[in-house]
């Protein structure tokens with residue numbers, strides 16, 4: 524039994540970043556983790572393994588599609604699926620071990636096991652009860668399913684099972700055209716699986732800029748993904764080797780079915796707070812199962828905070844990280860802050876999709892006068908050379924002040940390009956500030972400058 528300034532429960536990107544920041548600020552810190560390895564959903568079964576498989580299959584696609592065009596002759600590549608999974612696992616291990624190293628370096632105690640909070644100021648792990656002046660709940664989320672759908676993680680899988688299938692399926696139904704469904708659908712599509720995406724709404728990636736949604740779906744269709752839109756899944760019946768998905772089309776109430784070797788249920792995630800004992804100590808929860816916090820991540824109990832996927836807001840690793848840092852600073856008596864208006868969202872497909880701030884639809888709804896500057900990657904020399912000219916950059920700026928309100932990119936390296944716009948937004952920059960900044964040639968980021976120019980007198984290269 525020991526006594527700490529802060530005990531964090533959960534070592535995902537929210538929890539481990541919080542622990543490191545607490546230690547940096549001189550607080551005696553421990554982090555409880557029940558999983559065998561540190562890093563949470565993100566490092567073990569989320570961001571990192573999915574990006575490893577996206578990278579490997581994008582290389583495959585590049586070899587098959589573009590090598591010949593550049594005069595590189597290779598034999599048709601052959602996929603060694605067990606080795607690809609090993610590469611993914613090695614990537615996970617390198618990352619989770621990295622967090623272990625950082626914990627040791629920062630003198631953070633890893634309390635191994637599942638934690639609970641018997642009362643404010645105390646954290647129980649196994650038989651041991653530790654004192655904590657402050658407790659941060661960072662227990663993350665778990666995949667949610669649909670009524671009538673039983674997940675066995677073999678034939679009917681969540682993202683967790685989809686990251687370690689025993690073989691590459693010949694066919695896959697993805698339920699849900701959100702980020703996780705489309706990323707993993709892309710992985711298997713590139714591996715030769717016949718992928719059908721079933722989505723309840725009429726658009727992919729709900730909440731994103733409508734022009735991006737349309738372009739994105741068109742590109743994915745061209746890559747071979749099939750879409751059934753406006754369809755409500757009724758049930759999934761599975762045998763040991765395949766499953767049948769029954770869905771009802773909203774337009775005519777007709778029931779249809781589709782069979783596949785694998786069904787990926789990608790209908791979202793829900794906060795995970797099981798076993799913490801929050802009911803017993805009276806921590807307030809929303810009806811969506813999220814822990815309710817104030818603007819400083821405090822729950823209704825003194826000395827108990829919560830961050831990341833377990834609370835309200837976008838379920839993103841970097842949102843959790845930012846909250847982890849900010850809550851550590853708040854506990855240390857500093858002014859921790861997260862700017863929720865400038866949290867980028869990225870989809871790591873090919874091409875990538877990245878977005879920050881307001882969409883055109885939101886601005887219209889708010890009745891805000893805005894201008895949109897758009898530039899196609901067709902006018903970007905580097906993108907043309909690299910067979911990556913699909914997509915565009917769109918910057919939305921206030922009509923009067925020119926202040927940047929949002930940006931939406933579909934195209935090469937969109938997930939990296941978005942950050943210069945994030946920095947500009949943090950500084951309250953105008954589109955003209957970006958437009959007047961010299962951008963190296965030839966880079967994809969010239970397209971960002973051109974979109975900023977398009978908010979003024981017009982781009983040069985279109």
Ligand SMILES: Cc1cc2nc3c(=O)[nH]c(=O)nc-3n(C[C@H](O)[C@H](O)[C@H](O)COP(=O)(O)OP(=O)(O)OC[C@H]3O[C@@H](n4cnc5c(N)ncnc54)[C@H](O)[C@@H]3O)c2cc1C
Nearest residue numbers: 533535537557563564565569570638663831832838839840
């Ligand atoms: C397939 C997939 C791909 C994703 N890709 C991306 C991406 O590219 N970019 C992105 O930003 N986000 C991505 N996400 C989302 C991202 O993983 C989450 O937003 C992020 O991990 C949330 O961090 P967190 O710290 O709140 O919780 P988590 O990462 O979920 O970590 C919580 C940890 O707490 C532990 N825990 C829970 N309860 C207890 C307890 N009682 N005692 C001890 N330990 C406990 C859990 O074992 C877990 O390790 C992806 C998610 C998935 C599933």
